Amino acid sequence: MYTISEFAEKIGISVYTLRYYEKEGLIEPVRNEYNYRVYGEEDLDWANFVIKLKNTGISLKEIKKYTQLRKIGDTTIPERKQLLLNHRIQIMAEYEKVKSHLELLDNKISLYEQMEAALKK
Numbered sequence: 485m486y487t488i489s490e491f492a493e494k495i496g497i498s499v500y501t502l503r504y505y506e507k508e509g510l511i512e513p514v515r516n517e518y519n520y521r522v523y524g525e526e527d528l529d530w531a532n533f534v535i536k537l538k539n540t541g542i543s544l545k546e547i548k549k550y551t552q553l554r555k556i557g558d559t560t561i562p563e564r565k566q567l568l569l570n571h572r573i574q575i576m577a578e579y580e581k582v583k584s585h586l587e588l589l590d591n592k593i594s595l596y597e598q599m600e601a602a603l604k605k
Contacts, residue, residue: 485522485523486523486527487520487521487522487523488503488513488520488521488523491513491521491523491528494528495531495532495535496535497535505534506521509551509552510534510547510548510551511527511530511531511534513527534547534551537550540571540575541571541574541575541578542571546567550567
């Protein structure tokens with residue numbers, strides 16, 4: 485079991501951010517007999533997933549929706565899958581855009597390399 489500060493450090497976020505995630509319903513720790521938050525390994529796995537999901541650029545609103553569906557149970561697997569598929573489509577569109585930018589830059593760099601080589605002759 486982890487205290488709030490230990491848990492925040494373990495998952496790489498501030499205590500403030502962890503409390504915000506709790507307020508938003510993304511992470512729900514249990515309370516001990518002194519009413520202190522305590523976190524277990526399952527919380528650690530879930531929090532790491534939430535952070536990784538956030539790092540993909542998905543909105544907090546969508547993470548909240550995913551979290552709510554997860555709480556309902558396995559009957560929501562199709563909806564959770566669809567939510568992730570929709571986000572994947574967005575990421576792929578962004579990827580294709582960035583890929584075309586890289587191709588443009590690579591072509592221009594290649595042209596300059598050819599021009600430099602010609603100047604050296």
